[in-house]
Every structure is written in structure tokens, then in C-alpha cells.
Amino acid sequence: xxxxxxxxxxxxxxxxxxxxxxxxxxxxxxxxxxxxxxxxxxxxxxxxxxxxxxxxxxxxxxxxxxxxxxxxxxxxxxxxxxxxxxxxxxxxxxxxxxxxxxxxxxxxxxxxxxxxxxxxxxxxxxxxxxxxxxxxxxxxxxxxxxxxxxxxxxxxxxxxxxxxxxxxxxxxxxxxxxxxxxxxxxxxxxxxxxxxx
Amino acid sequence: xxxxxxxxxxxxxxxxxxxxxxxxxxxxxxxxxxxxxxxxxxxxxxxxxxxxxxxxxxxxxxxxxxxxxxxxxxxxxxxxxxxxxxxxxxxxxxxxxxxxxxxxxxxxxxxxxxxxxxxxxxxxxxxxxxxxxxxxxxxxxxxxxxxxxxxxxxxxxxxxxxxxxxxxxxxxxxxxxxxxxxxxxxxxxxxxxxxxx
Numbered sequence: 001x002x003x004x005x006x007x008x009x010x011x012x013x014x015x016x017x018x019x020x021x022x023x024x025x026x027x028x029x030x031x032x033x034x035x036x037x038x039x040x041x042x043x044x045x046x047x048x049x050x051x052x053x054x055x056x057x058x059x060x061x062x063x064x065x066x067x068x069x070x071x072x073x074x075x076x077x078x079x080x081x082x083x084x085x086x087x088x089x090x091x092x093x094x095x096x097x098x099x100x101x102x103x104x105x106x107x108x109x110x111x112x113x114x115x116x117x118x119x120x121x122x123x124x125x126x127x128x129x130x131x132x133x134x135x136x137x138x139x140x141x142x143x144x145x146x147x148x149x150x151x152x153x154x155x156x157x158x159x160x161x162x163x164x165x166x167x168x169x170x171x172x173x174x175x176x177x178x179x180x181x182x183x184x185x186x187x188x189x190x191x192x193x194x195x196x197x
Numbered sequence: 198x199x200x201x202x203x204x205x206x207x208x209x210x211x212x213x214x215x216x217x218x219x220x221x222x223x224x225x226x227x228x229x230x231x232x233x234x235x236x237x238x239x240x241x242x243x244x245x246x247x248x249x250x251x252x253x254x255x256x257x258x259x260x261x262x263x264x265x266x267x268x269x270x271x272x273x274x275x276x277x278x279x280x281x282x283x284x285x286x287x288x289x290x291x292x293x294x295x296x297x298x299x300x301x302x303x304x305x306x307x308x309x310x311x312x313x314x315x316x317x318x319x320x321x322x323x324x325x326x327x328x329x330x331x332x333x334x335x336x337x338x339x340x341x342x343x344x345x346x347x348x349x350x351x352x353x354x355x356x357x358x359x360x361x362x363x364x365x366x367x368x369x370x371x372x373x374x375x376x377x378x379x380x381x382x383x384x385x386x387x388x389x390x391x392x393x394x
Binding site for chain 1: 357382
């Protein structure tokens with residue numbers, strides 16, 4: 001662990017503060033001076049590390065997408081299990097789902113720096129290739145285009161992310177409700193994209 | 198049609214300007230003075246009609262949800278057809294999808310005025326009751342909870358809303374791509390929630 005005053009420690013504190021600021025306020029609403037204050041550094045240091053608010057947002061979102069990929073590990077031979085893990089991840093980390101959603105609303109997909117690789121696209125390309133391979137290996141129904149498998153599965157697995165308002169308030173009733181929703185998510189993916197028997 | 202200087206005409210211009218401002222910038226990012234200027238009126242008049250920026254957002258979102266319900270007409274006996282219509286609606290009006298999505302990120306569901314009926318909840322309650330009735334009538338698989346039918350169907354039908362970045366740029370290729378995606382959306386809902394044979 002780097003000492004608290006090292007450049008690495010400062011950079012880590014900036015990233016942690018940025019994650020929480022962006023998740024709460026979005027990109028336009030985030031304030032670099034609030035991030036700097038939370039990270040016990042200056043606005044100038046934040047810009048020295050990350051050049052712009054949007055670049056900082058893209059950096060923390062890229063880290064978060066990598067964390068989701070690692071925590072949920074897509075297995076083309078068991079897509080219902082993968083959908084259950086994604087659902088659990090979003091249920092445990094609603095603020096990380098929010099963090100990524102802001103970019104879908106606020107960033108213009110036609111106006112991005114072509115030199116910067118979009119982390120969502122890069123992650124998708126790898127997953128699409130693995131789904132295609134599973135189809136060639138006879139482990140997955142070939143009648144679906146892999147892009148539909150991936151996008152529909154993500155939509156189904158994220159159905160309850162940020163939808164807590166529809167759940168009961170009482171904690172026990174809430175837990176029972178979310179258990180039922182998780183079962184429906186897994187059942188839906190099993191019906192659409194069953195694991196090979 | 199009311200004359201252009203009537204209070205009704207002013208109110209309609211405010212609503213049109215607000216829809217476009219909120220869809221583009223969200224609630225926090227929207228500026229009442231920009232809405233007033235677009236609507237050729239004053240900030241004071243906007244507040245006289247709608248009391249607050251959030252109240253104005255809720256008003257235009259409520260109108261939009263009513264418009265979606267009317268344009269897409271859920272038929273519990275043909276949910277795949279309904280999913281296709283929803284997909285078409287979002288494809289034709291990406292800015293209306295954005296308008297509603299901002300509220301999911303920006304409005305605190307636990308901090309709403311209990312005197313104001315949430316239009317999303319009110320719309321859902323009516324649809325849930327119709328799905329329940331279709332299950333009682335034997336027109337819909339009873340093994341699903343109606344809330345899962347509704348939420349999963351919405352997620353699947355909106356899978357391509359605001360995802361144009363994944364589609365090809367060339368207009369002909371774009372149209373062919375979106376036709377295939379629409380077919381996959383309808384096929385997925387047909388597999389999950391088939392119409393009675």
C-alpha cells in the first residue's frame with residue numbers, strides 16, 4: 001500500500017471520490033472542486049492527472065466495467081447462471097449501475113474522440129466472439145445473433161437495477177420480493193438461451 | 198386552436214420547450230430561462246404555471262407516458278405484438294425515451310411528494326391488473342408473476358432505445374440491422390410470453 005501522501009495514493013483518492021460524485025450527480029452535475037475536496041487535494045491536481053471531467057468519468061467507468069466483467073464472469077455454457085450473477089451484482093451495487101447509466105444519457109456516441117477506445121464496445125467485442133465460438137461448438141442455439149443474446153441478456157439481468165421503488169419497504173418482504181425477481185430473471189434467460197443439456 | 202397569445206397557447210409552448218430541454222439536458226441540467234426563451238415567455242410565467250422545475254418535468258413525463266400507452270396499446274393476448282410496437286415507438290422517438298430515463302436517475306424514489314401520484318406506478322398498476330385477468334382467463338402462462346412479465350417485456354422492448362452507437366452508420370445497413378433487432382425482440386417475447394394458440 002503506497003503511503004498516504006504518495007502520488008499513487010492521491011490518484012486513488014481522486015478515483016474513489018470521482019466514482020461517488022459521478023454516480024450521484026452524473027457528468028454535467030459532477031463538480032471537480034467537490035471531488036478534489038473529498039480526495040483532500042486540489043482541483044489543479046485532479047486536472048493534472050485526468051485532463052478533463054469527461055476523461056475522468058471515462059476512466060472510472062472503464063474501471064467499473066472491468067470490475068463487472070471480473071465479478072460476473074460470462075460463461076457461454078451457462079448464461080442463466082451468468083444472468084443471476086449480473087442481477088446480484090447490480091442489486092449489491094446500485095450506485096455502480098447508476099455510474100454507467102449516466103454516460104448512456106450524457107455522452108454523445110457520435111462525438112467521442114476516435115483515438116479513445118470505448119470500454120463498453122471493447123468489452124462487448126470480446127463477449128460476442130466467445131458467444132459465436134459457443135455457437136460453433138454447438139453449446140448455444142445458433143438461431144440467435146450473438147448481439148441479441150448479449151443485449152437482451154443484459155437488459156433482463158439489469159431489469160431490477162435502480163427499480164427499488166417497485167419493491168416493498170419492509171426489509172423481510174423486500175428480500176422475499178427480490179428473491180422472486182431473481183428467480184424470474186434466471187428463468188427468463190434459461191428459456192431464451194438454455195444451457196446445453 | 199387557441200390564438201397564439203392565449204394562456205393555453207403559452208402553456209403549450211412551455212410544455213413543448215420543456216420536453217426538448219429535459220430530453221437533452223436532464224432535470225438538473227435543464228434551464229428554466231432557456232425553456233422560457235424557447236417558449237417566447239418569461240421565467241416568471243413558467244413558474245406561475247408549473248411552480249418548480251421538477252413539477253414541470255413530472256408534468257411532461259406524465260404526458261409522455263400517457264402518449265406511449267395510447268400509441269402502443271398493450272394487448273395481454275398478444276404480448277409479442279405489443280413488444281414490437283414499443284420497440285418501434287422508441288426507435289422513432291429516441292428523445293422521448295431519454296426524457297423518461299433522466300427521471301430514473303435523477304429523482305429520488307423515496308423522496309417524492311406523497312400527494313403527487315407517480316405516473317409510472319399508476320400506469321403499471323392498470324397493466325398488472327389486465328395481465329392478472331388474462332392469466333385468470335387462461336390466455337397467459339400463470340407461472341410468471343405479472344410484475345415480471347411487465348418489467349422483463351419493457352426491458353426487452355427498450356433494448357435498442359438509445360443504443361444506436363452499436364448499429365452500422367450506413368443508412369441501408371442501419372435499416373437492415375434494426376429490422377433484425379426488432380425481429381429478435383419480438384421472438385424473445387414470443388418465447389417467454391407466447392400468445393395463446
